[in-house]
Amino acid sequence: MLSASSIFAPAKLNLSLAVLGKRADGFHEIESLMVPVTLHDTLSVRATTALGINLRVIFGGRLAHPSAAALRRDVPSDASNLVVRAAQALADEAGVEQGLDVELVKAIPSGAGLGGGSSDAAAVLLAASRAWKLNWPRERLAAIGATIGSDIPFFFAGGGTIASGRGEQIQPVTIPPFWAVIACPAVGLSTAAVYARCAPDVSQHGTATRLAQALSQGRLSQALSLLHNALEQPARELCPEVERLLADFTRAGAVRPLLTGSGSACFAMTRTFMEARHIAARLEAAESQQQRLWPGVFVVRFSGGY
Numbered sequence: 334m335l336s337a338s339s340i341f342a343p344a345k346l347n348l349s350l351a352v353l354g355k356r357a358d359g360f361h362e363i364e365s366l367m368v369p370v371t372l373h374d375t376l377s378v379r380a381t382t383a384l385g386i387n388l389r390v391i392f393g394g395r396l397a398h399p400s401a402a403a404l405r406r407d408v409p410s411d412a413s414n415l416v417v418r419a420a421q422a423l424a425d426e427a428g429v430e431q432g433l434d435v436e437l438v439k440a441i442p443s444g445a446g447l448g449g450g451s452s453d454a455a456a457v458l459l460a461a462s463r464a465w466k467l468n469w470p471r472e473r474l475a476a477i478g479a480t481i482g483s484d485i486p487f488f489f490a491g492g493g494t495i496a497s498g499r500g501e502q503i504q505p506v507t508i509p510p511f512w513a514v515i516a517c518p519a520v521g522l523s524t525a526a527v528y529a530r531c532a533p534d535v536s537q538h539g540t541a542t543r544l545a546q547a548l549s550q551g552r553l554s555q556a557l558s559l560l561h562n563a564l565e566q567p568a569r570e571l572c573p574e575v576e577r578l579l580a581d582f583t584r585a586g587a588v589r590p591l592l593t594g595s596g597s598a599c600f601a602m603t604r605t606f607m608e609a610r611h612i613a614a615r616l617e618a619a620e621s622q623q624q625r626l627w628p629g630v631f632v633v634r635f636s637g638g639y
Contacts, residue, residue: 338463339377342456343369343638344441345448345487346513346593346600348556349544351537352528352563360483360499361528366541368493368508369638372515372631374441374453376416378460381432386420394440401628403519404442415454415482420461422477429465442629444521446594448484455488491638493548495541506545510635511553512609514587516616517598517629518574527595530567537561553604557589560602568596575599578627585615598629606632 350365375393388410395401412418420433435457441449458474461467471489478485483500493508540561547556569576575592578599582590586608587601603609609632619626 338379338460339375340456340460341373341375342441342449342452343488343636344372344452344515344633345369345484346515346635347446347562348548348560348591348602349537349541350562350564350594351540352531352533353535353538354533356499358499361531361533363497363500364538364541365496365500366493366506366544367487367496368635369452369488370513370515370633371636372441372447372633374449374456375438376453376456376460377436377438378457378464379434380464381434383432384430385432386417386424386435387432388414388417388435388437390414390437390439392440393438395629395631396440396442400625404517404629406443406521408437408439408443415450415485416457418481419454419478419485420457422481423458423461423467423474424465426477427465427467427469429467431465433461433464442517442521442598444523445517445598445629446522446524446592446596447515447598448488448594451478451482451484452488454478454482455485459489488638493545493635495545506549508545508548508635509551511548512603512606512632512634513600514582514603514609514612514616515593515598515600515629515631515633516578516582516613516627518572518578519628520572520574520597522568522572522575522596524595526571527564527567530570531564534563537563553602557602560589560591562592564595565592568592572597581616581619581627582612585612587612606634
């Protein structure tokens with residue numbers, strides 16, 4: 334009997350993101366404090382006797398609702414999907430002579446800076462390792478992931494992490510389980526386009542460490558003053574909806590709302606669920622021409638990842 338495995342793939346938030354310079358390999362040198370959250374995709378994986386990676390994508394959670402149709406952006410099921418690439422890379426590395434059937438239930442909006450594609454890739458590496466009875470350690474799987482996407486190693490850390498280099502160098506840190514509200518505009522953003530407009534700034538070096546320390550000690554007021562994303566201004570310039578969303582967050586009572594990753598999603602941290610729910614309700618009530626202005630609003634909590 335062939336093995337099967339299911340796994341949650343969490344979204345992530347960048348609580349800080351500094352762009353320190355352009356590297357010779359074309360990537361940017363970054364420093365970012367990242368946390369996984371309870372919003373997640375779900376992957377069900379089964380080993381097969383036939384060779385090849387077969388991926389089926391369906392939408393679940395809020396993305397399955399008609400009001401969130403704008404968030405169901407194209408998610409390929411062919412070899413261009415990071416899930417297929419990651420599973421194939423593991424098969425090649427391990428010399429696996431089995432195939433894999435993968436069902437991906439997408440609940441994380443794509444093109445939003447929430448890391449859904451990278452998280453899915455990390456999750457399939459873990460699940461495929463179990464399904465193929467490899468049971469490789471996370472470090473070895475993360476090394477394979479790093480060859481496919483810069484954010485993938487983060488998802489093996491199991492919690493808060495300071496990511497550096499191009500994102501593949503990770504330093505785990507302890508972050509309490511704060512609440513947050515995430516909201517997504519109807520349009521996504523291209524990571525490459527946002528980075529192309531970003532001016533490196535070495536003055537933000539060390540912010541991630543100071544922010545992690547403030548959060549670990551429960552000093553939320555100080556932490557809020559340290560939230561920073563170097564990609565926020567380029568995202569505002571490319572996507573007017575980001576500017577409006579951040580303003581709506583403030584009107585809804587959020588303190589220091591911030592873009593996550595390269596956008597277009599934004600978020601605000603809170604101490605309590607009730608505070609987060611209040612902000613989310615006000616964002617969900619915002620309408621434009623009889624349509625929901627922000628089709629994806631999620632109340633989440635920082636999590637421990639896989």
